[in-house]
Amino acid sequence: MPMSRERCASPRAQRGAVGLFGLLVLGISLVFVVLALDTGRLALEKRRLQEVADLAAIDALQQAGPCSGGESMDVTVARTAAQQSAARNGYAGDLSSEADAVLIGVVTTSGGVRQFAAAGAATASAVQVTATADVVRSLVAGGWYGGTIRLQAVAVAQREPLAGFWVGSFLASIDSEDATVLDGVLGGLLGAAVSVNALSYQALVDANVTLEQLIAGAAGIGLAVNDVQGLLDAEVTVADFLSIVATALSADGDATAAAAVNDLQVAAAALGTITIGDLLSVTADNPDTALQSEVNAYALGTAALQLAREGQTLSMPVSATLPLGLGSVDVSLHITDAPQIAVGPPGRDADGNWKTPAHTAQMQLQIDAPVSVTLPSLVDVSLNLSLAAEVARADAWLASIQCASVNQPAHRVTIGAQPGVATLAVGRYNDMADPSSEADVTATATLGGAPLTSITISAAVDLGSDPQDLNYTVSDATPLPQQQTVGTPLATALGNATQSLAGSLMLDSNPPVNLPLLGLTDDLIEGELETMLTPLLTALDEAVLDPVLRSLGANLGGADIELFGLETDESRGESRLVR
Known part of the structure; x- marks a missing residue:
């Protein structure tokens, strides 16, 4: 093939x-x-x-x-x-x-x-x-x-800018007399005697701590806190909270302020438990954005003490130098509502409420001063002169933040404030928890040891201010903290109030006095007593009422607002793209 x-x-x-x-x-x-x-x-x-x-x-x-x-x-x-x-x-x-x-x-x-x-x-x-x-x-x-x-x-x-602020009156400069009053006020809140010098108090008033430092300080008491929300949710004793603040101050290198807080911490052993978020409010969507926000150490400490004493009536061992040989006064305090410090964003929420509000305490304060004097008419008068102050809560809110730009090199912060209506009266509370229980003061007049008459003394003034927006400018040239006042500053308000009290004193003698042979009449005795009371009311205001209210962060008819922190995205990174 x-x-x-x-x-x-x-x-x-x-x-x-x-x-x-x-x-x-x-x-x-x-x-x-x-x-x-x-x-x-x-x-x-x-x-x-x-x-x-x-x-x-x-x-x-x-x-x-x-x-x-x-x-x-x-x-x-x-x-x-x-x-x-x-x-x-x-x-x-x-x-x-x-x-x-x-x-x-x-x-x-x-x-x-x-x-x-x-x-x-x-x-x-x-x-x-x-x-x-x-x-x-x-x-x-x-x-x-x-x-x-x-x-x-x-x-x-x-971009979520944050600001931190608190409402109160401020002890900008503390001398030895202020320190003595502070010892009495804080000792009354603590329920134990304290003795802190003026230098240490001043350091505490000037000191700030960040929330991050407070979180780190919590480890010192064995509290496992990893973020801001954990800090706010923590329930601690007042003594432990003060220990956290002291640790934060020490870490920041402020040994003097830390020592002052440690002295208070030792005296706070008998106080109960508080929730940190009840005195410090952080309203940011993400609370951890407030880690670097600074809070005043004195405000934290006194707010914690007032929170622990909410609803209680306290005796304050305050001493003061007064005219007419008076060397001591009795001060009583009832705290109805404790103050709150705030850190958060500006504006309103979906319900129309302010996102970041803060407020002062609401309280009743009474000062009793025993008085025994001989009038020019040789009538002897003895009384327990009492000043009663009803301090309503002052509210503030973070209205807006305008961040710095090329055309505007400074940040602008607007905080709205509404002072509470306060009442200052010559009188005393029968029940410190009930402001309506106020009663008049009664003086006993004698002549040569024989009863002559009883004189009822009364006077009252109301103090208040309209709401107002406060504008803060923050830059390198105008750093924080900054304080502004809505209404009348405390010292001026009290001075005006005591003058009004003295000018509106009502004295009523019972039984009437009419001794023409001795030249004694109701008008004469009441006029002499009123003349004597006027400088004493002024002294009680300047030596006791003003420093006590200031140490508690309270005001009468006005409000001081301190802007202590501002966090814009300039400090955390500019307006950031997240997607």
Whole structure:
């Protein structure tokens, strides 16, 4: 059978196959080059679009966000600002009219992932911008697989400025007489005698600690606290809380203030338990953003003592130098509502309530001074002169924060305040817990040891002020802390009040006195007694009432607000993109 013969390809045929293969490789290479060029171009277009969205979100937040000086975020302003920013950067669309292109809301964290959720103007602290653009799918092969493609870029910018403040009256400068009064007031709150010198008290008044330092100090009492919320939720004894403050002060290098707190801590052994969040309120969406917020150490300590004594009536062993040979007074205090310090963001919440409020204590204070004098008419008068002060709660709230910018190099903080209506009277409380139980003062008049008459003494003045916005400017040239007063400063208010008391004294003798042979009448005795009481009321005000109220952070008819901390994103990083 004949065998088949294989035919070998000719060189010419082989050259044709190689040429076809080369053309195929060249075509494929051109396709990959085109794809690479188009992919790179689309990536560049997406990057440019993302930059547009990023800048638009930041600009919208700066002009409409919580750092813009408003009480809430304005979505219309945000849309306008976003579009203006996008147009400056070459955006061809219209963010202000595109549906859901600009949204306001909040950023939450779930499972370590941050997510944007739309929210109302009152609670919003972030802006989301979605920018879109239709671009040619391929510059070379556009007709082969579609003409255009829609690109989308999403950016979320968040900024939550915080401020810390408290409402009270302030012992700016402490001398030895102030220190003596402070020993009596704090000793009454502690239920034990204390003796701290003026220098140590001054150091305590001037000292601040951060929340982060307080968290670290909690470890010193064996309290496992890892964040701000854990600190606020902690229930501790007053002694342990003061130990935390002392540890924080020591870590900050303030040995003098720490020693003063340690002296108070030893005397606080008998006091009960408090919840730290009841005296220090942090209202930020993420409390840990307040880690670096500073709080005044004296305010923390006295607020803790008042919180522990809420609802109790206390005796304060206060001594003072008074005229007419009077060397001692009795001071009683009933705390109805303890003060609260606040750190948080500005504006109102969804219910219309202020996000970050603070307030002073509400209390009744009584001062008793035994008086025995001989009048020019030789009538002897003895009485227990009593001053009763009903101190209503003063409220304050963080209205707005306007962060510094290129055109405005300083931060501006607005705090609103409403002083409580206070009453100062010559009289005493039958029940310290009941302000309506006030009774008049009665003086006994004798002549040569024989009873002559009883004289009822009464006077009362109300003090109050209208609500007011206080504006603080914070910069390197005007650093914190800063204090401002709404209404009348305490010393002036008390001076005016005691003058009004003296001018409105009502004296009524029973039985009436009419001894013409001795030249004694009601009018004469009452006039002489009123003349004697006037300087004594002034002395009680200056030597006792003023320093006692000031040491408790209370005021009459006014309010002092101290802005002690301001945290903007300039100190934590600028308005930040979170997506």
